Amino acid sequence: MNRLSQESSPYLLQHAHNPVDWYPWGEEALTKAHQEDKPILVSIGYSACHWCHVMERESFENEQIARIMNDHFVCIKVDREERPDVDAIYMEAVHAMGVQGGWPLNVFLMPDARPFYGLTYLPPQQWANLLGSVRSAFNDHRDQLAESAEGFARHLNASEIQLYNLTETDALFTPETLEQLYRKLALKFDTEKGGMNRAPKFPMPSIYTFLLRYYHHTQNESALRQIIVTLNRMALGGIYDQIGGGFARYSVDDMWFAPHFEKMLYDNAQLLTLYSEAYPLTQNPLYRRVVYQTIDFARRELLSPEGGFYSALDADSEGEEGKFYTWTTPELKEILGNDFEWFSDLYHITEEGNWEPGHDGHGRNILHRTVTDEEFARQAGWSMEEMNEMLSVAHARLMSARSPRVRPGLDDKVLCSWNGLMLKGLATAYRIFGEPDFLTLAVQTANFLNGQMTDQHTGQLRHTFKNGKASVTGFLEDYAAVIDGYLALYQASFDEAWLRTADQLTRYVMEHFGDNDESTTELFYFTDSAGEALIARRKEILDNVIPASNSIMAGNLYTLSLLMDRPDYGERADQMLGRIQPLLQQYPGELTNWASLYAMRVRPTAEIAILGPQVQEIRRAIDARFYPNKVLSGTESESRLPLLENRSMTKGQTTIYVCYNRACQLPVTDVEEVWRMLH
Structure with a gap:
């Protein structure tokens, strides 16, 4: 057994019996490389990654290949889900090398951790040949490698403002720009089979979240058709587990037919939110079934005894992809x-x-x-x-x-950010369907995050939880997703503790993730100033399968600015969006979560306050109709929250106030009156 046997990550533990002398990422390995003047091999993957397993079987379990690796390199294994900061830096370096990224990601570094070459999967003989070539280059052409590594290090340390040529811009929220974003995005739609016009096909929930908000403003039937055909085909396709519920990570074809069978918590969490939000608009019973089945799947197969959700299920069982899910x-x-x-x-x-x-x-x-x-x-x-x-x-x-079949492997680490996404999915499902179990599960998840993954002394989040212990200093993705989840839970339950906790975490982000350089101050770093310093400190801007942490955080600031009457939060959100807007208009497909926030800002957001004993009944009636551009605040009696303070019931009845830009219309007691006031 190698050093990985002492780790908690399931992915690292899978490699604990390799003949490769693996180190986890950390000071010991980096010091060894420096002292012995050896190049570093960083190999990055995750437990549900099919080709990671293949490369392990073919190369990392091969005694001869392991001997080459051990003799000439300091070998480090990284779980990309446990250390997204390390993964992001070296993935960016590989992209700068002109290499298509993916996992397993294998990157060669100088002894000081600067990268000089990288690639993904290779068959064993080619891998062995490459190791020999890199060793020779390091011994015989060290100066050239060092020069190359210095260039990549400079690229990694360039600001995102420089890399994306982002000028400081005042955000201008116009229907014309919103229409341009939609039309540019629509050029890549597969209007027949849903999704984007490509294979493989990934769910990409943030695209359809944007389309829902765009449709709310424009009533464009083409956008609605694209939402419906995509959500229908995903829910009916092989990418969805038709028997047990839950979505696989992607479909290898363009028909949503043959999935890559691993199931990830982050996909299912976001799709819960998406299908729940789409239901009031479409009233499609298929979407209801998907939500109920997917929550059943997550509760049955991913819920830990402590109350958090595990990360993923493998594609393989008994060494065969999809065997658990397919039938003769x-x-x-x-x-x-x-x-x-x-x-x-x-x-x-x-x-x-x-x-x-x-x-x-x-x-x-x-x-x-x-x-x-x-x-x-x-x-x-x-x-x-x-x-x-x-x-x-x-x-x-x-x-x-x-049920009796050999199950796919379970990645039983609990990730803070992905549980924040799941919390939002559960809270949104409760808001739409009113199922008490959904709220119970949401509160349980929130209590787990607040109790087990939050340092009670510093207020810091921890990124990962395993074997009863939380570890790794939280990243911006953790704060952004958990704040978003708490805000969703507050608007579902009206328990003010979650709103105040969201505000506390936001204050922590402002203090510890901000940029002191006045020219780039709007956007947040991915890593905590109190966390481990790597060779570069990056900002996550582009939305992917999971939206960028900066785009989620901008949305949180906007929502909190309304619920907590914090104009400074709203100004910060607008500054972030203004900085991104030129890039957004060029590449809306890479920034669809930013586009959703942009859509929210085209018209004023309705601030709805509910006071009285029927607060939940009124909330359910409002949520039953499709109206995404709103925030909700409520109390049965009285509250000191800005939207509720000094308000009273009308004639002893539960009363609703509809406000825009902190100015409220006359209170009403009938939900139908609310719809007449919304615009």
Whole structure:
């Protein structure tokens, strides 16, 4: 066993028995490289990464290759989910080298940690050859490597303002610019199959969150169609676990058919929010089912005893990708009996299998659909009651048959940021569907974050939790996602403790993640000033599968500015958006969460205050209709929060105040009156 056996990360522990003399990232490895004057190999991956497992089997378990690595390099293994700061720096370096990034990410560094070469997966012989070439270059052409490393270090230390040519701009929130953002983004839509016009296809929830907000302003039917076709095809496709609920990370094709089968908490958390938000607009029962099933999946397979959610499930089980989730036709016939015929029509089952055969040579089927329950029932001449009963019975049989199978590996570390995303998903689901269990689970998650992942003395967040211990100084992504989750929970429950905790964390961010250089002061660093110093300190700007921490934080500041009457927070959010706006107008597809905030700012946001004993009933009635450009504040009796202070009920009835820009209209007691006041 190597040093990784002392780590808690499941990904690092997977490599604890490699013959490679792996070190975790830290002072010991960096000091060794410096003292022995050896190049460093940093190999970065994560536990649910299929090709990471392949490279481990082929190369890192190979005694001869391990000997080369041990003799000539200091080898460091990094879990990218545990250390996103390290991953971001060396991924940026590899991009600067002109290499397509991905995982496993293997980067060669000088002894002082400056990168000079990097790449992703290589087969074993090519990997061994590369190790020899790098060793020779380090020994014989050291000056050239050092020069190259210095260039990449300069690139990494250039400010994002320089890299993206961001000039200081006053944000101008106009319907014309919003329309330009949409039209530029729409050029890349797959209008037939949903998603973007490419393969593989990733869910990318922030794109459709933006489209929901754009549609709210414009009523553009093309945008609505794109939302519906995408959400429908994802929910019906193989990327969604039709039996157990929950989404896989992406589809390898452009049909949402064949997933890369790992399930990540961050995808499912964000998709809970997206499908919940889309439901009041569409009233689509499919979206309701997705939300309920996905929460059931997360509770069943990802919930830790302490109350946090684990990170991921592998794609593989028994060494075979997708084996847990796929079916042979004989299996389905035996389990379903007389129900097989209609089930095979609905889920496109074929005798030889609709996907690649397993290691046993038998053809396997991915369950996927192209029509909704309603469409299939109509074609079959069934009532919806009959359809629901038949599906329920068939799914229960398959779930029971699947349960004893060898399960995919579980990454059982709990990440603060991803749990913040899950908290928002649960709170949003409760707001829309009113299911008490959803609120219970949301409060449990919030209590876990506030109790187990927050340092009670300093107020700092910790990034990861495993074996009863929280560790790694929190990153901006942790603060941004957790604040967002607390704000969602406050607007679902009206428990003011969560709003005040969100404000406390925001104050911490302002103090410890800010930039003292006045020319770039709007945007926040990814790392805490009290955290480990790396060779560069970066700011995360571009939205990806998870939105950029700066874009989430800008949204938090805007929401808090309204709920807490903090104009300075609103000014900071507008400054951040103003700095990004030129880039946003050029590349809206890379900045869709920023675009959502922009859409919120095109028209004033409704500030809705509810006072009285029926506060939750009124809140539910307001949330039942699609109106994303609002914030909610409420209390049963009295409150000192700015939106509620010094307000009273009308004639003893629960009363609603609708305000814009801190100016309120006359109070009303009827929700229908609220809709007449909103614009």
